[in-house]
Structures are given as C-alpha cells and as structure tokens.
Amino acid sequence: MEDFHSMLLKRHSIRRYTDEVIDTEDVRLIIEAALLAPSSKSSRPWQFVAVDDRGVLDRMAECKPAGAVPLKKAPLAIVVCADSSLSDVWVEDASVAASYMQLQAEALGLGSCWIQIRGRYGADGMPAEEYLQELLGIPETINILCVVTFGHKDEERRPVDPDKLLWEKVHVGKWNPVNE
Ligand SMILES: Cc1cc2nc3c(=O)[nH]c(=O)nc-3n(C[C@H](O)[C@H](O)[C@H](O)COP(=O)(O)O)c2cc1C
Numbered sequence: 001m002e003d004f005h006s007m008l009l010k011r012h013s014i015r016r017y018t019d020e021v022i023d024t025e026d027v028r029l030i031i032e033a034a035l036l037a038p039s040s041k042s043s044r045p046w047q048f049v050a051v052d053d054r055g056v057l058d059r060m061a062e063c064k065p066a067g068a069v070p071l072k073k074a075p076l077a078i079v080v081c082a083d084s085s086l087s088d089v090w091v092e093d094a095s096v097a098a099s100y101m102q103l104q105a106e107a108l109g110l111g112s113c114w115i116q117i118r119g120r121y122g123a124d125g126m127p128a129e130e131y132l133q134e135l136l137g138i139p140e141t142i143n144i145l146c147v148v149t150f151g152h153k154d155e156e157r158r159p160v161d162p163d164k165l166l167w168e169k170v171h172v173g174k175w176n177p178v179n180e
Pocket of ligand 1: 011012013014015066067068070113114115116117
C-alpha cells in the first residue's frame with residue numbers, strides 16, 4: 001500500500017462511478033472505519049444507513065436541487081446520522097466518522113463524495129434532512145449530517161501539487177497578520 005501522505009495528495013472527491021458493485025468486504029471495511037472514528041467523550045452518537053438500492057439512491061438524489069448528482073451514479077451511499085441528544089458536538093463526531101470512511105475508501109482504491117444534508121433544502125423548501133428521514137424511515141430524533149457516496153472511480157483527478165498548498169494559512173507561535 002502507498003504511504004498515507006501520498007494517498008492524501010492523490011485523494012479527490014469523485015462524483016462519477018462505474019457500474020461495478022463494491023466488494024462486500026470493502027463495504028464492511030468502510031463501515032468499520034466509521035465505527036473506529038474518535039468521538040467526544042467516546043459518546044459515539046452516530047448512526048449509519050447504508051443504501052445500495054438503485055431506485056432508492058435515485059430518489060435520494062432529489063433531496064436538494066444541486067450537489068446531490070453523485071447519488072445518481074453511485075452503487076453505494078452511506079447516510080451519516082447522529083442522535084444529537086447524546087452529544088452537543090454530534091456534528092464534529094459525525095464529520096470525523098464521514099472523513100474516516102472517505103479515507104478508507106481511498107485506501108481501497110475507491111472514490112467517494114460528501115453530499116451535505118445538514119442546513120440544505122429541496123427546491124420546494126423542504127429540509128433535505130426531513131426528505132431523507134421520510135424516505136428512509138429515519139426517526140425525527142436522529143439528525144442527518146451528510147450522505148457519502150462510494151464507487152469505483154470513473155473519472156481521473158490530478159494529484160494536488162504540494163507547492164500549491166496554502167501555507168499562508170498557517171501561523172507559527174502566534175497569529176501573523178502578514179499572512180492575511
Ligand atoms: C462539509 C462538506 C460539504 C460538501 N458538500 C458537497 C455536496 O453537497 N456535493 C458535492 O458534490 N460535494 C460536496 N463536498 C465536496 C467538496 O466540494 C470537495 O471536497 C471540495 O471541492 C474539494 O475537492 P476535493 O475533495 O477533490 O479535494 C463537500 C465537502 C465537505 C467537506
């Protein structure tokens with residue numbers, strides 16, 4: 001396996017996928033990565049809904065007018081939810097879990113894309129969260145952060161050029177206004 005940093009340079013959001021299904025063992029590893037994610041006070045408030053039914057994925061793509069297109073191609077999507085009554089930082093906890101899944105997918109050579117749900121609305125003004133709760137039978141008490149799509153890559157993305165990283169955003173010792 002390539003080293004972790006090289007993988008980070010190569011990782012990109014992938015929004016187009018081939019028709020190939022994801023190996024069951026790879027799906028298990030992706031979900032296991034989420035369950036291994038750290039959470040505040042180890043409260044592990046997350047819940048995950050894995051969907052691979054084409055018809056349901058197509059309906060999920062209608063949750064918001066823009067930015068949900070990867071769902072129309074992906075063979076797998078995982079809805080990242082959390083019980084917000086269990087943690088005041090459920091957004092952070094769920095975000096870490098979603099990122100862990102994306103990195104695990106990349107390590108397996110698979111592509112993924114984060115589809116934002118929290119704070120997003122459908123064309124009719126319905127919260128994308130509510131739309132997915134109804135569609136997937138997710139209780140109202142369970143909040144939805146995002147959906148992560150997964151699949152075999154059907155697009156080429158250039159690795160990041162390390163010389164183009166925004167080092168001016170990094171302040172050493174104290175805030176440096178020259179960086180602004
Ligand atoms: C919080 C968050 C929300 C995002 N929402 C969406 C989304 O709704 N639809 C989408 O296609 N990509 C979404 N993305 C992916 C970003 O557009 C992508 O990460 C960014 O353009 C950088 O590209 P890269 O992932 O290839 O480095 C989201 C990413 C994050 C972290």
